Amino acid sequence: MSERGISEHKGxxxxxxxxxxxxxxTLHRDxxxxxxxxTLDELELFVRALxxxxxxxxxxxxxxxxxxxxxAGADLRELYQRSQGMEKGAAARGVREFLERIHNVMxxxxxxxxxxIAAVHGVTFGGGFELALVCDIMIAxxxxxxxxxxxxxxxxxxxxxxxxxKRDLGNAVVRDLLLTGRSFNVMKAQQVGLVxxxxxxxxxxxxxxxxxxxxxxxxxxxxxxxxxxxxxxPYEELQRxxxxxxxxYAQPAVEEGLRKFVENEGPQxxxx
Amino acid sequence: MDEILNxxxxxxxxxxxxxxxxxxxxxxxxxxSLQALDLLTRIENHFRIELPDYELQGxxxxxxxxxxxxxxx
Numbered sequence: 001m002s003e004r005g006i007s008e009h010k011g012x013x014x015x016x017x018x019x020x021x022x023x024x025x026t027l028h029r030d031x032x033x034x035x036x037x038x039t040l041d042e043l044e045l046f047v048r049a050l051x052x053x054x055x056x057x058x059x060x061x062x063x064x065x066x067x068x069x070x071x072a073g074a075d076l077r078e079l080y081q082r083s084q085g086m087e088k089g090a091a092a093r094g095v096r097e098f099l100e101r102i103h104n105v106m107x108x109x110x111x112x113x114x115x116x117i118a119a120v121h122g123v124t125f126g127g128g129f130e131l132a133l134v135c136d137i138m139i140a141x142x143x144x145x146x147x148x149x150x151x152x153x154x155x156x157x158x159x160x161x162x163x164x165x166k167r168d169l170g171n172a173v174v175r176d177l178l179l180t181g182r183s184f185n186v187m188k189a190q191q192v193g194l195v196x197x198x199x200x201x202x203x204x205x206x207x208x209x210x211x212x213x214x215x216x217x218x219x220x221x222x223x224x225x226x227x228x229x230x231x232x233x234p235y236e237e238l239q240r241x242x243x244x245x246x247x248x249y250a251q252p253a254v255e256e257g258l259r260k261f262v263e264n265e266g267p268q269x270x271x272x
Numbered sequence: 273m274d275e276i277l278n279x280x281x282x283x284x285x286x287x288x289x290x291x292x293x294x295x296x297x298x299x300x301x302x303x304x305s306l307q308a309l310d311l312l313t314r315i316e317n318h319f320r321i322e323l324p325d326y327e328l329q330g331x332x333x334x335x336x337x338x339x340x341x342x343x344x345x
Binding site: 032068069072122123142143144145147180181182183184185186187188 | 306309310312313314316317320322324325326
């Protein structure tokens with residue numbers, strides 16, 4: 001990464017740039033920002049650049065340029081393919097290592113002394129939903145759709161989604177979403193308090209930029225102190241989520257669920 | 273029914289006259305599940321309803337979809 005690249009970087013799965021005092025992290029991996037090893041590597045690169053980036057910014061905006069949506073979540077095809085031919089213990093250790101790394105990324109962004117804004121549209125599922133949940137403010141356009149589909153695979157969300165969802169929503173809604181694995185639209189998301197602002201279709205980034213500009217008017221240290229006070233990070237529960245996920249991953253139903261998803265050539269893998 | 277067919281035709285750029293209530297919308301519209309979720313969102317926004325996607329299990333034609341929508345009005 002070049003010297004200029006610390007404040008501007010173009011990667012394979014994501015890029016960043018500082019625009020008017022806001023770091024814009026753009027996700028752009030085909031087809032829908034599935035989070036696998038390539039994205040994780042680049043997220044870690046981004047996290048390493050953050051100490052320098054935050055010196056020059058007052059906000060961070062996460063958004064996607066993929067038409068289908070913000071992110072469809074974990075790269076299930078990569079997860080399945082990597083586990084094939086591996087001894088079960090090695091596969092499980094690989095999964096735990098991946099989770100520890102992604103949690104480190106998520107926790108770092110969650111704790112940033114900047115106001116963080118997720119500008120989402122379309123499919124915001126699983127790990128993608130979890131990435132949006134680490135942000136302070138969620139702005140969604142009218143076509144955003146949210147889901148934790150992990151139960152369909154015999155798993156629970158593993159990137160920190162459950163503790164963060166519990167942080168933001170009432171437990172009854174959390175139970176509905178987790179236990180049905182259903183997707184829901186932005187009207188519902190705002191109704192339950194997940195999304196604080198709705199934008200017209202295609203306008204989430206513009207609204208996020210306007211919000212970042214507003215945020216930039218105020219003292220950064222005060223904003224950081226207020227954020228730390230109102231948004232605790234549930235580190236113990238996050239670690240417990242990793243442990244539960246890894247226990248479940250060892251079950252035969254998971255491999256079968258992943259196989260069905262990966263081998264599904266029909267039009268319906270994302271429907272329940 | 274007309275509203276649903278008009279929505280689908282407009283968004284997926286298929287001639288309206290080519291859509292009938294008993295068509296398989298995956299085949300007729302040439303869409304996958306991500307695009308089906310897109311259609312679901314547009315339907316929810318248009319009718320101002322919440323329609324859980326598990327209600328679409330086994331639903332692939334517009335007529336049955338209309339019945340599901342009706343049950344949420």
